[in-house]
Amino acid sequence: MRQLIIIKAVGKRKVGWYAILIPCLLAALLVSFIGSISLAAVKIPADKTEIKTAPRIDRMDYPALYPNDPCLEGDAIWVVQARLRDLGYDMEPDGRYDQVTVQNIRLFQLAHNLPDDGVVNKTVWEALMVQDQSIECLTENDPVQPVKRTLIVIDVATRKLILYEDDKPVKEYPVAVGKSSTPTPLGEWKVAQKCVNWGNGFGTRWMGLNVPWGIFGIHGTNKPYSIGSYASHGCIRMFNRQVEELYPLVPWGCPVRIVQNGKMFPEDLTPVKLKKGSSGQRVVYVQSRLKELGIVMDRADGRYGNMTELAVKYYQVWHDLPPTGEMDEATYQSMGMIKQKQ
Numbered sequence: 001m002r003q004l005i006i007i008k009a010v011g012k013r014k015v016g017w018y019a020i021l022i023p024c025l026l027a028a029l030l031v032s033f034i035g036s037i038s039l040a041a042v043k044i045p046a047d048k049t050e051i052k053t054a055p056r057i058d059r060m061d062y063p064a065l066y067p068n069d070p071c072l073e074g075d076a077i078w079v080v081q082a083r084l085r086d087l088g089y090d091m092e093p094d095g096r097y098d099q100v101t102v103q104n105i106r107l108f109q110l111a112h113n114l115p116d117d118g119v120v121n122k123t124v125w126e127a128l129m130v131q132d133q134s135i136e137c138l139t140e141n142d143p144v145q146p147v148k149r150t151l152i153v154i155d156v157a158t159r160k161l162i163l164y165e166d167d168k169p170v171k172e173y174p175v176a177v178g179k180s181s182t183p184t185p186l187g188e189w190k191v192a193q194k195c196v197n198w199g200n201g202f203g204t205r206w207m208g209l210n211v212p213w214g215i216f217g218i219h220g221t222n223k224p225y226s227i228g229s230y231a232s233h234g235c236i237r238m239f240n241r242q243v244e245e246l247y248p249l250v251p252w253g254c255p256v257r258i259v260q261n262g263k264m265f266p267e268d269l270t271p272v273k274l275k276k277g278s279s280g281q282r283v284v285y286v287q288s289r290l291k292e293l294g295i296v297m298d299r300a301d302g303r304y305g306n307m308t309e310l311a312v313k314y315y316q317v318w319h320d321l322p323p324t325g326e327m328d329e330a331t332y333q334s335m336g337m338i339k340q341k342q
Helices: 002-041 075-086 099-111 122-129 240-249 281-292 306-318 329-334
Strands: 150-155 160-165 168-174 187-196 205-209 216-219 230-232 255-259
Touching: 075 099, 075 122, 075 187, 099 122, 160 240, 168 240, 187 216, 187 281, 205 240, 216 240, 281 306, 306 329
Parallel strands: 150 255
Antiparallel strands: 150 160, 160 168, 187 205, 187 255, 205 216
């Protein structure tokens, strides 16, 4: 009788153990099955390179813009969209080179007898940035007031902008300028565009400069903390309230001198051969040095045209150099722009 009771007790324990084990196994199988269905439904790329990211283009050196999947993004696209809107196209800037932007670029290209491929190359950039002064998007000076001779001087070393009227400083503002990788162009420029409310990184006012190798301007910002530093892609940033104050005081074609510690060329540089048709920052250096040496010519505007070629020839003749009108190593040395060889 006692043995029977023990057997029954053991049997009860065995039945209880199976009763717990079997539901657990069934639950595990169910979870595994549901998990396999979820993984099959959500296809996770095995290789991370399959995940596409939108290329960002913030450069202002006339970068190529083109239809892409995913679409290009960045400040360069914002400039294109803002200019299209200024010119009357149905465009709301958002910094994305989407199908609406591509279509508006194609319409712009057709209107200017350019290939309508939706690609923004240097030719399209130059056509976009030409300003028609008849466009009524500006704040102008009071026509009753007498015209004053205005000049803007920006020193990238001190990060200061000074407005002169009739040779007297009347306004001074702190600014942000280009980083070392995207420097603000030194030279003698002119205000070529004036537009309002570009928004985003361009703030409430835009005054574009006629720099021949990119899009550079004086504008507001949505990053006021950057003022006083080297932070931009080459443009000159101002507080929005201050650029709004400056804007109506600056007429079309106002000269803008951008210097570094008062100069437009470095103490020493690597000589690069330059000739008629060249353009860029090095041309500004040569033009500025010629003016400093007393050779009268036009502005230091980075364009190696007839006047610059003539000025170089004039210098070469008076310093017993072959009058080629081209900048070679001997001419650089004679002008004191590179160190003499030992």
